[in-house]
Amino acid sequence: MLNQSKPISVFNFKPGTCLRGKWHQRTYYIKEKLGTGAVGAVYLAKQDNDQWVALKISDKAASITSEINVLKKLAKVQGESPGPSLYEIDDWIDRRGECYPFYTMEYVQGESLDKFLNKRGRQWLGVLFPQLLEELEQLHRVGFILGDLKIENVIVTHRPIRLRFIDVGGVTLIGRSVKEYTEFYDRGYWHCGNRTADPAYDLFALAMMALRCAYPNQFRRTKEPKKYLITKLKQASILKPYDPIFHKALLGQYQNSQEMQQDFKKRTRHLTRKSAVPQDKQEIDWLEIVICISISVVLFFLATFY
Amino acid sequence: MRTGKLKQILLITDGCSNKGEDPTLIANMIREAGITVNVIGVLDQGDTDSDSLVEVEDIASSGGGVSQIVYPQVLTQTVQAVTKQAMTQTLQGVVNQELRQILGDNQSIEALPPDQRGEVMEVVDELTETCDMQLLVLVDTSASMQKKLNTVKEALIDLSISMNARTGDNKFAIYSFPGRKKALDKILEWSSDLDKLSSVFPKLTSGGITPTGPALKEALHQFSEGGLLRSLRKDAESEQADFGF
Ligand SMILES: Nc1ncnc2c1ncn2[C@@H]1O[C@H](COP(=O)(O)OP(=O)(O)O)[C@@H](O)[C@H]1O
Ligand SMILES: [Mg+2]
Numbered sequence: 001m002l003n004q005s006k007p008i009s010v011f012n013f014k015p016g017t018c019l020r021g022k023w024h025q026r027t028y029y030i031k032e033k034l035g036t037g038a039v040g041a042v043y044l045a046k047q048d049n050d051q052w053v054a055l056k057i058s059d060k061a062a063s064i065t066s067e068i069n070v071l072k073k074l075a076k077v078q079g080e081s082p083g084p085s086l087y088e089i090d091d092w093i094d095r096r097g098e099c100y101p102f103y104t105m106e107y108v109q110g111e112s113l114d115k116f117l118n119k120r121g122r123q124w125l126g127v128l129f130p131q132l133l134e135e136l137e138q139l140h141r142v143g144f145i146l147g148d149l150k151i152e153n154v155i156v157t158h159r160p161i162r163l164r165f166i167d168v169g170g171v172t173l174i175g176r177s178v179k180e181y182t183e184f185y186d187r188g189y190w191h192c193g194n195r196t197a198d199p200a201y202d203l204f205a206l207a208m209m210a211l212r213c214a215y216p217n218q219f220r221r222t223k224e225p226k227k228y229l230i231t232k233l234k235q236a237s238i239l240k241p242y243d244p245i246f247h248k249a250l251l252g253q254y255q256n257s258q259e260m261q262q263d264f265k266k267r268t269r270h271l272t273r274k275s276a277v278p279q280d281k282q283e284i285d286w287l288e289i290v291i292c293i294s295i296s297v298v299l300f301f302l303a304t305f306y
Numbered sequence: 307m308r309t310g311k312l313k314q315i316l317l318i319t320d321g322c323s324n325k326g327e328d329p330t331l332i333a334n335m336i337r338e339a340g341i342t343v344n345v346i347g348v349l350d351q352g353d354t355d356s357d358s359l360v361e362v363e364d365i366a367s368s369g370g371g372v373s374q375i376v377y378p379q380v381l382t383q384t385v386q387a388v389t390k391q392a393m394t395q396t397l398q399g400v401v402n403q404e405l406r407q408i409l410g411d412n413q414s415i416e417a418l419p420p421d422q423r424g425e426v427m428e429v430v431d432e433l434t435e436t437c438d439m440q441l442l443v444l445v446d447t448s449a450s451m452q453k454k455l456n457t458v459k460e461a462l463i464d465l466s467i468s469m470n471a472r473t474g475d476n477k478f479a480i481y482s483f484p485g486r487k488k489a490l491d492k493i494l495e496w497s498s499d500l501d502k503l504s505s506v507f508p509k510l511t512s513g514g515i516t517p518t519g520p521a522l523k524e525a526l527h528q529f530s531e532g533g534l535l536r537s538l539r540k541d542a543e544s545e546q547a548d549f550g551f
Contacts, residue, residue, distance in 0.1 A: 023419060061416055062394050065427040072424070089420040099416050101423075176435050177471035183383055188467045195471035 010057045010092075010100050011041045019045075019055075019102075021090030028055055028104070037152065038180070039063045039169055044107060053087055057102035063169065064101050066179070070171045071105070077142050082135040082165035084108055108164050110157040114213045122238045125210065126268040128156065128163040129242075132206070133261040135165070140174070140199045140257060147172045147197065148180045149205035151212050172197040184208060184218055191225040193252055200252045203260055207233075207249035214238050241271055311438040312393055313341040314371070315525050316385070318458055319446035320348045322361045323518030326489075329361065332522040333369035341529060343369020343522070344392045346384060348454050349377050365518070370396070378454050382461040386468040389441065390434070397433045401426060438475040440496070444525050446518070447482040452511045459507040466500040479528060483521035484512055490524045 013019075017030040028045040031052075035042050040058030047053055058064040071086040084106040092100045110116075117124060132154075139146065147170025155164050170180035178186075178195045185205040187193040192204060211229075212218060214236035222228045233239065233246055245263045254260045315336065323329050333343045347362035359375050366373035372392045376384045398415060405413045405426070415426050445451075445458055462480065469476045477496045480503065485491035493506055 061423075062398060062427060062430065065420075065423055066431055068420070069424050069428055069431075089424075091420065101420065176473065177468065188464070188471075189382075195468055 019092050022093055023090050052107050053104040054107040055104045057100050061101050067169050068103050070168045083168045108155050108166055110155040113151055116156040130261045130264040132163045133257040136202055137257040143174050144171050145197045145202045147178045150182050150185045190229050199256050203249040203254050207246040210239055313440045315343045315442045317345045317444045320451055323516050325515045325517040327519035329518040329522055330364045330368045332519050333365045336526050337370040342371040342396050344371035344388050345373045347375040378457045381457050382464045385461040385465050393434050397430050435472055436474045440477045442525050443480045445482045447511045448516045449511045449514050463500050484517050489520040
């Protein structure tokens with residue numbers, strides 16, 4: 001998309017740039033750019049007390065303010081809620097007196113999902129997705145969906161290995177119109193449903209995220225979008241073990257994340273017993289996987305009983 | 307607080323007007339009538355920001371709306387994004403006016419401290435979701451648009467999916483210009499869904515002139531005259547007082 005052609009400075013701060021907040025007077029040193037999206041630019045920055053933070057700044061006051069509202073609401077939700085924790089909210093005034101709202105949040109260090117899966121093997125899908133589904137369940141239970149779930153909006157952290165969601169711009173109250181979405185991940189685009197927020201909307205996007213890993217160049221819809229999508233899923237050999245689960249998610253047959261999570265766990269248990277995943281040459285970190293699963297099971301029970 | 311009704315015109319075009327009144331002037335008139343004019347300029351494949359699209363920004367800024375210049379592949383996402391952004395912007399304008407009445411002349415959402423700004427945005431978001439909307443789409447069907455019309459049709463059907471997911475009520479009307487005999491031709495009368503659009507959307511373009519100004523002027527009349535009042539008679543009294551808080 002061609003945006004207004006003037007290069008907006010908040011999108012290209014140089015390393016070493018120093019920002020001071022208008023309201024709280026804290027200073028932030030920009031280390032590097034972590035990424036940009038539709039709403040703003042995110043930088044790795046060091047606070048005046050030496051703490052590393054991710055700093056998101058935007059020229060779209062309305063969008064970033066809505067996003068901050070969501071982060072504030074999520075902070076009130078108990079337990080592990082998806083999304084980074086929110087630290088500080090402030091404004092930066094440039095030399096011409098223009099005001100750019102920004103906020104700082106937890107810096108989530110890791111790598112992209114497709115890179116991770118390429119390196120470590122696709123069997124990790126069976127670990128990472130149920131974890132995210134657990135967090136989705138918590139979020140859905142308090143009445144929200146993630147909305148804009150996509151590969152650019154998640155990061156795989158290393159210690160512990162976890163799939164974290166980082167962009168809450170699409171978080172929407174269940175029953176309302178999905179605030180922000182991306183065509184490829186949107187069930188409306190694929191003629192698989194509407195754009196009213198319900199848990200199944202996120203589960204569809206999760207399945208699309210798997211398809212996006214299988215087809216790095218993505219693909220566009222054809223005359224019969226739904227049929228085409230199912231064909232693409234069938235052809236994705238790397239998703240084979242979980243094919244029936246993604247199939248159900250694409251067709252909107254899961255009412256909630258828990259159902260999908262259960263199916264994942266059953267499937268993984270089955271695979272572990274069979275010690276399957278044959279064609280895969282990559283060495284398999286079974287020990288690590290088993291540890292991860294045990295940890296998530298323990299966490300799950302803790303979360304359920306407390 | 308009563309939720310009002312938002313009125314918008316969305317102009318989709320690929321070139322500069324070459325006949326009749328100045329579209330920028332008409333856009334100004336339309337804004338004064340309480341209707342926002344948004345414009346999407348569609349580029350040809352391989353074109354860079356072409357000169358013929360300079361007008362796009364001018365019309366939108368006179369019409370108090372949003373503009374965006376795009377390639378056909380991203381038209382679908384753009385149409386819904388521009389429409390939503392325009393709604394937010396208009397509602398923000400309304401809220402700003404209220405703020406000025408309460409807090410004095412120089413107050414605007416941007417000038418508030420972050421916490422209060424957040425509260426105000428909460429209200430704006432709520433209104434964006436719940437307000438009723440009337441959207442008149444004006445499609446340029448001059449000869450150069452030939453190859454893009456199918457994309458435009460798909461984008462409009464997609465727009466109705468997004469808008470109809472909202473809690474508020476929607477009415478869409480779709481017109482093309484230049485018309486065969488008049489400035490505009492009606493493609494679809496005011497209605498809530500665009501399912502019928504597939505069958506009635508024109509496949510053929512009509513001639514080489516682009517009378518954007520006259521088309522906009524005629525579009526304004528579609529809001530105030532028969533068309534709307536006929537289909538929305540029960541809303542007639544609320545027509546005047548658009549945003550009563
Ligand atoms: N808390 C964070 N920690 C690390 N990287 C981040 C963080 N937030 C965002 N990023 C990076 O910045 C990019 C853009 O951020 P995002 O919040 O998705 O912006 P937008 O809302 O504009 O899409 C992301 O794709 C990611 O790579
Ligand atoms: Mg993003």
